[in-house]
Amino acid sequence: MANEELIYRITRAIYGRLGAEADERVVEQLVTDVYRAIEPVVGNGSGAGSVQANQRNAREREAQDAGSAERLIISVFGVDHPGIVAGVSQVLAEAECSIIDINQTVVQGKFAMIIVANMSRAGESAAALKERFRKEGERLGVRIYAQREDLFNAMHRI
Amino acid sequence: MEYTQAEILQTVRMTEMEHLDIRTVTLGLSLRDCASDSIEKTAERAREKIERTAARLVQTVDEIGDEVGIRVANKRISITPASMIVEGARSNGDYIQLARAIDEAAARVGVDFIGGYSALVHKGWTRVESDFLDSIPEALASTERLCSSLNVATTRAGINMDAVRRTGSLIKEMAEATRERGGLACAKFVCFANAVEDNPFMAGAFHGVGEPEAVINVGVSGPGVVNHAVKNAPRDLPLHEMAELIKKLSFKLSRAGELVGREAARRLGLPFGIIDLSLAPTPVVGDSVANIIEAMGFERAGTHGTTAALALLTDAVKKGGAMASGSVGGMSGAFIPVSEDAGMIEAARLGALSLDKLEAWTSVCSVGIDMVAVPGSTSAETIAAIIADEMAIGVMNNKTTAVRIIPVPGKDAGETVEFGGLLGTAPIMPVNKFSSDEFIKRGGRIPAPIHSLRN
Numbered sequence: 346m347a348n349e350e351l352i353y354r355i356t357r358a359i360y361g362r363l364g365a366e367a368d369e370r371v372v373e374q375l376v377t378d379v380y381r382a383i384e385p386v387v388g389n390g391s392g393a394g395s396v397q398a399n400q401r402n403a404r405e406r407e408a409q410d411a412g413s414a415e416r417l418i419i420s421v422f423g424v425d426h427p428g429i430v431a432g433v434s435q436v437l438a439e440a441e442c443s444i445i446d447i448n449q450t451v452v453q454g455k456f457a458m459i460i461v462a463n464m465s466r467a468g469e470s471a472a473a474l475k476e477r478f479r480k481e482g483e484r485l486g487v488r489i490y491a492q493r494e495d496l497f498n499a500m501h502r503i
Numbered sequence: 504m505e506y507t508q509a510e511i512l513q514t515v516r517m518t519e520m521e522h523l524d525i526r527t528v529t530l531g532l533s534l535r536d537c538a539s540d541s542i543e544k545t546a547e548r549a550r551e552k553i554e555r556t557a558a559r560l561v562q563t564v565d566e567i568g569d570e571v572g573i574r575v576a577n578k579r580i581s582i583t584p585a586s587m588i589v590e591g592a593r594s595n596g597d598y599i600q601l602a603r604a605i606d607e608a609a610a611r612v613g614v615d616f617i618g619g620y621s622a623l624v625h626k627g628w629t630r631v632e633s634d635f636l637d638s639i640p641e642a643l644a645s646t647e648r649l650c651s652s653l654n655v656a657t658t659r660a661g662i663n664m665d666a667v668r669r670t671g672s673l674i675k676e677m678a679e680a681t682r683e684r685g686g687l688a689c690a691k692f693v694c695f696a697n698a699v700e701d702n703p704f705m706a707g708a709f710h711g712v713g714e715p716e717a718v719i720n721v722g723v724s725g726p727g728v729v730n731h732a733v734k735n736a737p738r739d740l741p742l743h744e745m746a747e748l749i750k751k752l753s754f755k756l757s758r759a760g761e762l763v764g765r766e767a768a769r770r771l772g773l774p775f776g777i778i779d780l781s782l783a784p785t786p787v788v789g790d791s792v793a794n795i796i797e798a799m800g801f802e803r804a805g806t807h808g809t810t811a812a813l814a815l816l817t818d819a820v821k822k823g824g825a826m827a828s829g830s831v832g833g834m835s836g837a838f839i840p841v842s843e844d845a846g847m848i849e850a851a852r853l854g855a856l857s858l859d860k861l862e863a864w865t866s867v868c869s870v871g872i873d874m875v876a877v878p879g880s881t882s883a884e885t886i887a888a889i890i891a892d893e894m895a896i897g898v899m900n901n902k903t904t905a906v907r908i909i910p911v912p913g914k915d916a917g918e919t920v921e922f923g924g925l926l927g928t929a930p931i932m933p934v935n936k937f938s939s940d941e942f943i944k945r946g947g948r949i950p951a952p953i954h955s956l957r958n
Contacts, residue, residue, distance in 0.1 A: 414570075414766075418506070418511060420511055420512075420515050446504050446505075448504050448508065450508075457508070459504065459508060459511050461504065461505070470566075470569075471566070471569050471570035472566065472569040472570075475569060488519075490515050490518075490519060490572065491572060492514070492515070492518070492571060492572025492573070493570050493571045493572060495571070495762060496514065496571050496572060496573060496759060496762060497506050497510065497511060497514055499758040499759055499761070499762040500510075500513075500514055500755040500758050500759055501506060501510045501513075501514070501755070
């Protein structure tokens with residue numbers, strides 16, 4: 346559970362007991378005390394220290410909300426032949442990018458695939474990854490474009 | 504999937520096939536604290552500050568371009584009008600030293616242009632500014648990346664006709680000083696009415712006095728994208744629907760620009776300034792404003808009706824952009840530089856596009872006479888008169904207008920001049936052969952219009 350959510354719940358519980366006319370400063374002090382008391386316990390559950398875990402959660406939530414800077418949309422176009430999906434996935438696997446979503450169609454021999462990938466664990470820069478895709482595209486005879494998800498979010502969502 | 508296949512395809516098509524790019528990320532930089540009591544010291548301080556502040560500009564912006572998947576065509580710098588930082592220097596005369604220092608700093612940080620060898624003289628000039636103006640031709644002729652501009656008119660002050668006259672002569676000097684390069688120096692000089700302080704586009708960019716220490720401004724472009732959409736629209740699509748179509752595209756272009764601009768500002772630790780929504784063409788085929796106009800239903804750009812078409816285009820671009828971003832500024836219109844736009848070049852060659860039509864277009868876009876080559880024999884007075892007309896349109900209509908004109912030494916109407924790169928190829932256009940000399944020689948000031956009294 347994220348920090349803010351927990352604090353919000355504690356605050357509501359305290360106001361619930363004391364009523365809306367309770368002194369604001371007292372409530373604030375109580376919330377802080379209670380939170381400090383239970384923080385280690387809550388933290389143990391997530392394994393990696395509550396603060397980092399919470400920060401990560403917050404980041405992930407933000408990413409889902411606004412089109413992420415850590416997610417790539419990879420579009421592949423070309424003439425269909427066996428091995429395109431395998432080739433592109435191989436590049437992603439080697440770069441330690443996980444596939445979040447994948448959509449592939451073949452219409453009249455024309456291959457089109459769109460992959461949403463998470464590159465938050467990727468060990469290399471976007472430029473290096475693009476270079477890999479360029480080479481793989483040449484090998485497979487298809488065009489591979491990799492663009493950050495937030496570009497699509499900016500252009501197509503308000 | 505969060506985005507439809509059509510949406511993803513549209514973005515990929517725009518960035519990969521229709522030349523959608525961020526035309527420029529421009530670092531606006533104040534050099535006011537570089538002023539000193541000698542030009543030498545000022546030049547050194549300016550060089551140091553530019554190199555320090557812009558050290559990571561090009562690399563950072565290129566990285567973002569790579570990640571986001573949208574090309575950033577140019578990285579540039581605009582500085583405080585140089586005339587303002589030399590006011591306190593004792594030794595007058597050697598402004599070229601400053602020009603070279605700025606130019607060298609620009610080369611070192613890897614930007615393609617640096618703008619702001621400029622002066623604001625719309626009501627008059629100081630003693631130092633007067634000397635400074637004389638240095639512009641040599642400064643532009645002896646540097647590669649430096650751009651210069653003069654503001655000679657505002658709606659509030661009227662038109663400084665002495666400055667207009669002098670600008671005519673300066674342009675002739677610039678052309679002569681770069682004779683063997685087709686008068687290239689003139690391509691790096693713009694003369695303004697109502698100049699904007701946060702314009703990211705060259706050659707007219709400078710960092711205004713009301714601006715912060717340093718700021719990131721972005722110029723978006725995308726004539727190719729609009730061109731593709733207009734071309735593929737049904738032949739009988741009514742114009743208000745055409746406007747709607749352009750507006751929606753412009754919204755998307757602007758959002759992409761703002762994304763890159765804000766990210767660049769964040770990574771460089773600078774405030775984000777504005778996004779300029781101007782459609783700016785490049786010599787690449789298809790990336791042309793003239794082609795958009797033609798796609799609306801004209802045989803050639805420049806014929807009757809094209810002022811109306813351009814009005815529709817610039818207004819739709821502004822409306823879409825204004826909805827997309829809360830930080831719209833700069834020129835925000837359409838650029839119609841003749842030599843940089845394959846469609847304009849063709850229209851001028853065929854005689855469809857004349858100087859007079861370009862002047863008319865000024866009333867509905869930003870910079871009407873832009874990268875226009877005229878015969879080398881054109882007199883300084885005639886050039887001044889062309890400028891005066893453009894300034895009048897700006898002043899009377901409360902808008903920015905500008906002139907970038909090249910009297911190509913030794914060439915006459917019908918010939919062409921090659922500048923190369925982004926500056927392109929210009930067909931030399933004829934000017935009116937009747938004299939305006941006496942009017943220009945009167946000098947003085949054309950008073951501000953009645954609607955300047957707005958308080």
